[in-house]
Amino acid sequence: MYSKEVMDHFRHPRNVGKMENPDGVGKVGDPQCGDEMIIYIKVENNIIKDVSFETYGCAAAISSSSMTTEMMKGKTIEEVLQITNKQVADNLGGLPANKIHCSVLAEDGIRAAIDDYRKKSK
Template sequence: MEDWKKLYENPPETGVLFYNETVMDHFRRPRNVGEIPDADGVALVGDPRCGDHIKLYIKVKDDRITELRYKVFGCAAAIATTSILSELAIGRRIEEALEITDDEVIKAAGGIPSGKAHCSLLGVVGLHYAISDYLRKKGEATSGDKR
């Protein structure tokens, strides 16, 4: 117990050990949570190592993400970084949204513990898959294929 108290009082100088206020704010009050019943793109992604998974929905108008909603079943880092991702993605053109990286999400979060870096990637992968789903549907709709 004594070692834990010392660690908490004097975190290592390199890396982030605990969640900062930005991450805690997004964890406590996640933005854009929910579903979009008539979503243009949907993705379900998960990490079998930790069990986290995300269902992510997007609405697109004029090649721009106008709405992004999600449901996260996972840890505080997964919830917070997906919330941050939603704020980064809404309003971006599809090409710009595809350029969002986990590093950009971590930077916007002000850092996350190194053992939780995979959590930021989960939302980014979900966004990219939802965009892929949107583009696939758009391609089918514009090709005249009415299966």
């Protein structure tokens, strides 16, 4: 049911954990529905210097979070805002139809983290 990439990111998720003193935090999802994702970012000169996540959810939610953080690293704010849920799913070798919402969650997570960063840095 899941691709090799999903399984790899689920088994060995990258960038896991809470971040000390992040510049932005995005919290999305709802534990009531069985998923919640928190993305932490550190920004230097408009570039995502560091990123990490904590996710409560299924294998697809965890691997989407992991893939998203990998895709964000080293990019500018403007670039990460261009990341779409479809790109996340594609990089994971596709997601089953009923799990697409997990990649949407990841995309929402990026926006929430950037929003928070922009608010804080005003």
